[in-house]
Amino acid sequence: MVTVKEIAAAAGVSPTVVSAVLHGSRHVRVSEATRAVVLAKVEELGYTTNFAARSLRTARSGVLAVVAPKLSNPVFTPMLDGIHDAAEERGYVIMLAEAMRLVDGSRMLERILGHGQVDGTILRPSADLDSAGVRSMLRREAPVLVLDEVDDRTTPWLAIDDAAAARVATEHLLERGHTRIGFLGGWLGPHATFRPRKGFRHINLRRLDGYRQALRAAGIEPRDDDVIESDFAASAGRDAVERIVALRDRPTALVVNNATTSVGVVGGAITAGLRVPDDLAVVAIHDIDVLADVAPRISAVRMPMYELGHVGTTLLARAIEGETIPSQVLASPPPELLRRETT
Amino acid sequence: MVTVKEIAAAAGVSPTVVSAVLHGSRHVRVSEATRAVVLAKVEELGYTTNFAARSLRTARSGVLAVVAPKLSNPVFTPMLDGIHDAAEERGYVIMLAEAMRLVDGSRMLERILGHGQVDGTILRPSADLDSAGVRSMLRREAPVLVLDEVDDRTTPWLAIDDAAAARVATEHLLERGHTRIGFLGGWLGPHATFRPRKGFRHINLRRLDGYRQALRAAGIEPRDDDVIESDFAASAGRDAVERIVALRDRPTALVVNNATTSVGVVGGAITAGLRVPDDLAVVAIHDIDVLADVAPRISAVRMPMYELGHVGTTLLARAIEGETIPSQVLASPPPELLRRETT
DNA sequence: CTGAAAGCGCTTACAG
DNA sequence: CTGAAAGCGCTTACAG
Numbered sequence: 001m002v003t004v005k006e007i008a009a010a011a012g013v014s015p016t017v018v019s020a021v022l023h024g025s026r027h028v029r030v031s032e033a034t035r036a037v038v039l040a041k042v043e044e045l046g047y048t049t050n051f052a053a054r055s056l057r058t059a060r061s062g063v064l065a066v067v068a069p070k071l072s073n074p075v076f077t078p079m080l081d082g083i084h085d086a087a088e089e090r091g092y093v094i095m096l097a098e099a100m101r102l103v104d105g106s107r108m109l110e111r112i113l114g115h116g117q118v119d120g121t122i123l124r125p126s127a128d129l130d131s132a133g134v135r136s137m138l139r140r141e142a143p144v145l146v147l148d149e150v151d152d153r154t155t156p157w158l159a160i161d162d163a164a165a166a167r168v169a170t171e172h173l174l175e176r177g178h179t180r181i182g183f184l185g186g187w188l189g190p191h192a193t194f195r196p197r198k199g200f201r202h203i204n205l206r207r208l209d210g211y212r213q214a215l216r217a218a219g220i221e222p223r224d225d226d227v228i229e230s231d232f233a234a235s236a237g238r239d240a241v242e243r244i245v246a247l248r249d250r251p252t253a254l255v256v257n258n259a260t261t262s263v264g265v266v267g268g269a270i271t272a273g274l275r276v277p278d279d280l281a282v283v284a285i286h287d288i289d290v291l292a293d294v295a296p297r298i299s300a301v302r303m304p305m306y307e308l309g310h311v312g313t314t315l316l317a318r319a320i321e322g323e324t325i326p327s328q329v330l331a332s333p334p335p336e337l338l339r340r341e342t343t
Numbered sequence: 344m345v346t347v348k349e350i351a352a353a354a355g356v357s358p359t360v361v362s363a364v365l366h367g368s369r370h371v372r373v374s375e376a377t378r379a380v381v382l383a384k385v386e387e388l389g390y391t392t393n394f395a396a397r398s399l400r401t402a403r404s405g406v407l408a409v410v411a412p413k414l415s416n417p418v419f420t421p422m423l424d425g426i427h428d429a430a431e432e433r434g435y436v437i438m439l440a441e442a443m444r445l446v447d448g449s450r451m452l453e454r455i456l457g458h459g460q461v462d463g464t465i466l467r468p469s470a471d472l473d474s475a476g477v478r479s480m481l482r483r484e485a486p487v488l489v490l491d492e493v494d495d496r497t498t499p500w501l502a503i504d505d506a507a508a509a510r511v512a513t514e515h516l517l518e519r520g521h522t523r524i525g526f527l528g529g530w531l532g533p534h535a536t537f538r539p540r541k542g543f544r545h546i547n548l549r550r551l552d553g554y555r556q557a558l559r560a561a562g563i564e565p566r567d568d569d570v571i572e573s574d575f576a577a578s579a580g581r582d583a584v585e586r587i588v589a590l591r592d593r594p595t596a597l598v599v600n601n602a603t604t605s606v607g608v609v610g611g612a613i614t615a616g617l618r619v620p621d622d623l624a625v626v627a628i629h630d631i632d633v634l635a636d637v638a639p640r641i642s643a644v645r646m647p648m649y650e651l652g653h654v655g656t657t658l659l660a661r662a663i664e665g666e667t668i669p670s671q672v673l674a675s676p677p678p679e680l681l682r683r684e685t686t
Numbered sequence: 687c688t689g690a691a692a693g694c695g696c697t698t699a700c701a702g
Numbered sequence: 703c704t705g706a707a708a709g710c711g712c713t714t715a716c717a718g
Contacts, residue, residue: 001711003711004711004712004713005711005712013689014689014690015689015690015711015713016689017689019713023713025713025714027714027715027716028687028688029687029688030687030688031687034687048456048457049457049712050458050459050710050712051457051458051459051460052395052396052398052459052711053395053399053459053694053710053711054459054711054712054713055459055694055712056396056693056694056695056696056712057693057694057711057712057713057714058694058712058713058714062450062454063438071423072415072417072423074415074417077415084441087450088449088451093451094438094439094451095436095439096438096439107405107431107434107435108437111394113391114392114393114394115344115391115395115695116393116395116397116694116695117394234633235632260632263636263637266637266638267638267640268636268638270638271638271639289578290577290603292578293578293607293610294609295611295612344695346696347695347696356705357704357705358695358696359697359698359705359706360703360704360705362698363697368697370698371704372703373703373704374703377703377704392695393694395695396696397696397697399695399696399712400695400697400698400710402710458711459710459711
């Protein structure tokens with residue numbers, strides 16, 4: 001392996017100068033001639049940086065960890081794009097980890113908790129913020145930013161206005177003339193397996209709040225039996241629709257709190273012989289590519305996930321540089337309704 | 344930050360012993376009593392490994408880079424699961440990178456090409472193996488394994504029997520009585536923007552081969568105009584179906600060489616007023632969750648992507664340890680037909 | 687404009 | 703069973 005020392009020897013300068021040529025220095029000034037010689041030798045001998053050595057010396061790795069549940073969820077795709085773009089702009093590289101895999105003793109958790117490998121972490125929690133792995137992460141000295149969720153502890157967070165998103169969806173259905181609107185999703189009510197900390201309104205509950213606000217604003221009292229608990233799997237939509245169809249007295253429209261589930265909802269409704277949107281209208285919260293390709297195309301509320309990822313990563317980079325960063329709701333762009341064929 | 348040296352001082356032993364307690368050593372033996380004291384101090388002072396220092400010393404980072412086009416493609420989900428599982432078993436951690444982002448000068452490429460950060464790379468190429476970034480990666484001394492594709496250069500590869508997958512799909516349609524079967528996908532024929540190297544049959548062309556083999560085995564001469572070039576985007580399926588519907592003389596069944604596209608194909612067919620499968624039968628190559636949730640549910644050939652990722656990662660780990668690994672087609676499990684409602 | 691030297695924290699052959 | 707010492711490759715205050 002070619003080292004700085006070898007380049008220095010070949011170019012007839014000191015390692016100091018090589019290092020300065022490679023990425024500048026406040027203390028060292030290099031003449032154009034020297035710089036050219038060094039660069040030529042770097043090229044000729046095929047020098048590449050040893051990042052382990054650099055990290056050890058500078059106490060910076062240039063790596064950000066991104067932890068999320070089910071990274072393959074298409075909802076995260078634009079968020080990851082935003083994270084990548086901001087990371088590149090700020091000189092960082094991304095290490096991705098599934099939250100589910102961060103069990104005690106996993107290699108990845110070891111690295112996030114250790115030194116010299118990860119400068120900071122973006123954590124997109126699932127409803128349960130309180131796994132042992134996550135808790136130890138929050139105790140680490142390296143900065144953590146909670147993304148797409150609100151945290152009532154001291155960790156800084158950046159979230160979308162989820163209540164507004166559900167309001168936009170519900171208002172759209174109200175405008176289409178519906179008065180009996182259901183809200184379908186996971187981890188919502190008394191049957192949820194996840195128990196939020198006392199007084200803490202997690203992402204799904206904040207959306208539920210928005211849905212209820214919109215109904216009340218239209219003079220409709222929300223009904224608890226129109227809040228339909230389901231799972232997050234794609235198949236959960238089909239299961240839920242089967243239950244809904246069996247009801248004698250049922251909603252004529254649904255706000256579906258999960259883009260993937262909405263595909264199953266519409267698929268299940270059609271299989272059950274319902275006409276969509278005539279017998280059942282559907283709006284998904286979150287837009288994903290496939291919603292525009294199924295038949296009928298599914299209406300959705302676009303969430304600013306790219307912007308969330310981009311702004312969040314920039315905030316984390318600032319935290320790493322020592323700034324104290326504020327927790328906040330992403331101001332713009334607001335959630336936006338995309339009307340398609342299911343409403 | 345707590346260091347090995349500090350633990351040693353607190354426990355009244357040398358750094359040598361601390362290191363040996365933390366992860367064994369061929370040369371150093373430690374008594375149970377000493378071990379207990381060291382571990383107690385590690386716990387008490389909250390020691391965590393500095394991975395930069397370890398990597399520098401051992402010349403191993405324990406990090407594998409995984410490079411693929413569009414990681415969010417659901418087709419890759421099980422492959423990434425397999426990679427993660429095998430990595431964990433072998434003591435590695437994964438760094439994910441989008442191939443498209445590995446442009447010249449990107450931070451991530453820099454790291455893959457440098458030392459001390461990445462021990463080896465799994466490369467799932469897109470049809471064009473020849474980007475500048477990829478080429479320089481193949482020139483690096485750190486091992487590279489090409490996954491889910493065949494490479495005619497010296498890089499070792501592990502691939503699925505893609506011809507067999509297309510054969511299975513085509514044979515199923517033949518059994519259902521179809522005699523006019525089309526093959527729809529990207530980068531197939533003379534109109535493809537990608538030009539494979541002379542004599543090189545890339546993944547899509549190998550599937551095309553399998554489709555033709557199955558037709559010929561049934562005594563049907565493949566027709567060039569039944570090979571329908573499309574894009575990989577989900578919307579490409581809708582566009583392609585519009586073109587197909589417009590034909591006076593058209594296939595009654597399609598093998599769709601892309602799971603996401605197949606959703607658009609079925610959606611577009613329904614929007615165009617076709618009955619699926621009566622007017623148009625569809626089989627996708629690759630099974631993804633959503634195919635089982637749309638209406639009608641889409642038939643597919645399951646590809647062993649989890650196994651591909653798992654075996655491939657194990658091979659790469661062996662290559663890193665100095666073994667010469669053979670290029671091969673994954674022997675089992677074979678591609679398997681999942682019959683649903685579109686055939 | 688350039689060089690000599692120290693040191694980041696770890697692991698490991700070697701000596702006892 | 704344990705310790706002293708070297709060194710991985712880099713960057714950086716400091717001296718000139």
